[in-house]
Amino acid sequence: MGCGGSTLENDSPTGLVLHKRDKITIHLHVGNEVKILAAKPQVILVFGGPGSRKGKLLDDVSHVYGLKLISTESILMEELSEKLDDPKSSKRTEDIASLIKNQPELLKLQRVFNHVCSKMEKEGKNNCFLWDFMPNLKFLMTQFRNVKDCENDFKVFENRFPISFAINFMVTNEKNIMEPQCAVPKKADKAETNTPAGQPKQSDEADTGRLAKRARLYADCVETFTDYFAKREKLVSMDVSSKSKEDIWDKVCEFFSNLEVPHVRNVDTVIFFIFDDKDAQSYNTDFLDAKRVNVCDMAVNISSPPDQIIPAVCKYIDDTYPIQKKFIVDLHASSITKDCMKKDPQKVIQFLDKAENVDVQFYIPLQTKTVQKLPKVSALCSSENEVCLFPMDVPHGLCKYIAGLYRAYKEHVISNSL
Template sequence: MGCGGSTEGRKDDKEDGKFTHRKPKVSIRIQPQVKVCKESPQIVFIFGGPGSKKGRIVDDLVLVYDFKLLVVEDVILRELPKKVARAIACDTTRDVADLLREEPSHLSLDWVLETIVTEIEKEPDGRFLIDIMPNLRFLLRCEKFVKDCEYELSMFENKYPIACALNLAIPEDKVIKNVQKQTAKHPSQMKEGGQSDEADTSRTAKRTSLYEMSVKTYMEYFNKTQRLVTVDVSCAIPDLIWQKVNSFFSDSLELTPKKTANTVILFGFDENAFLGLDLARYSMEMISLSSLVDDPKQSVESLLSALCKHVDNTKATAESFAVNAMGTSLSKCTVDQFKKKIIIFLEVTDTYLDQYIVITDTKKQVERTRKTSLFTRPFKAVCTTDNEICLFPMDTDTEVCKQIALCMINAREE
């Protein structure tokens, strides 16, 4: 996970500088036999086709719940050449494609699951998130791999029971609509040679159809055993999808989070910093930075390290924080307060609070219609790793913004 993709979902809520007035609903269906094995390892299969935001959700699950991710496509490309003795080297994806074109039977579901078992046995007390469906089409053409999975999964579960299958579901027609919507937003972006974006729509439809056909027997298997968790991701807004998925893992599966993800941290340095801010509306926790340490005048590195520990030890579903730095050695004006002066290239942008925080009704605990906040003060925004957004008053020194973000990154890596 890096800085580049962390604001994807939040920007989807804003068009042409205006905030949308209706927040899409994300529904979830949890079948009755979904439960985590009390004995290790804990195993979850995940499915999601084109447009499902699976990549973002997988990244967050790995970060927050300390899953080890097993991507079967990567496993195949790494292990299949070792399995097949050939005179010619098989070093690239194209080599593997040629190999399977000549003899598709080299790839079978039972071999894939045996390979997964080998990976699990390396960490028998771990949590595993298994992404079993490849994206590469030549892998999906292998009949011994894409087949009725009931027997092979049953054999797998004799040794390692699967808690559930998480299906990030979106109807095919809505996938196409989302592609067309993006095309409409950027009509000037044409392909080379004047090719229209209709080709993208057609290609997406074919990918979606192939995916649905490939996962059909998996859906039937987990549905039959009542262990299918289906999340409607039609809204295509990653933050909203993640909130629903996060609540499921935290509340229904009762997994203990390792840390938070997608946090929004609003820094304030004077008594007027949070004037007009409705903490309940934004579900923000107010933190007095001085209360986290014994000596508020200690180094800013120590202060920010204490802040990171507090944020990461907060319940995973708490994602927004207002940090009052008054009375501490952390100020918005000088870079000299930092011990390490490092050249960094973090992007700083101007933004508004509503762009980054999904609003919920804290009284009814249900999603509600979004209204544009009166707290429309602009901020400087710095995106760190782990999908964390740091917001600062506009008069904060830009280099100070960057150094604070960098200190928080370093504190988590120590």
């Protein structure tokens, strides 16, 4: 992660100067009564409209802090599907929309709350729930706009499941639309895109206009509920308009840390494995915006086989404060060398195809204003937005094996946290 403030001189023979970027201020307002209630089940309610990246933030928070994520929309779609003649129809969404149009009473707030309570009871009362409150589907969302007073409904709900507080991820600048974060390298844009004759291209202005319209609808729908928590001083308001995903995530982690919520693992990690001093010099690792760690400093015998060293690396990363997502792991002096494997492993690897000739700076920025052309790397990316990078001269089989061990450990941690 980039740090704010100073610019540091470096006596590197390359003459590079380390420039650490300034952090963007993320505005956060925390009500006086915001706290995690002592007794379980614990419930944290979350709001977040179009452009807030609420889905990504909720997914990351739930995995990092071991919270059970539930969604009003998912619960309603499941419950309402049972009222259809054909719940598995390819037109299920349209059929549910038609059902709601004819029977709007199905989305009365107390009925919705009862469905949510039933879901929480099934999941178990020993959990801390992260509740994605407002549906994204318009025909479900608009029903909440008719609610003018929710106090009595929430009192009934909280007799069964007390709510610790609510978080509102706000977008105050509609032009700052957050793009989804993806681990897989982006493909180069084509010089030209064929468009059928007579069919106009969609403009950015039209996209922005639709976003603004949806944002206004969402604001109308959640106003009653955010006001309810604000009056009780149980609302956390965070402005997520900034395009700096790193600083937003930093602020989220800082907030949960202040509440003393322990983290259980890291997410969206990028690990650049280097094997010797030559790799470190070739890639100017001292200037890459990542945490440098050495296996010699970990609680593992460096002469142990890879299937013991790599899990130790994973545990070290999971134990690291979760705002840190990029790591350079130095395998120097360990049993893992570039020639330690002569053939591909037989184990099935849960990673996407290996990408050759990737710019390391696509994943880990170089903290210098001096233009540097670094050697290419190999990248293996999982469907969970986890990336393992290797110098190009590392054999393909070894890359797959190390990445596979890393992914196997992560799956073990995930399964144990469910």
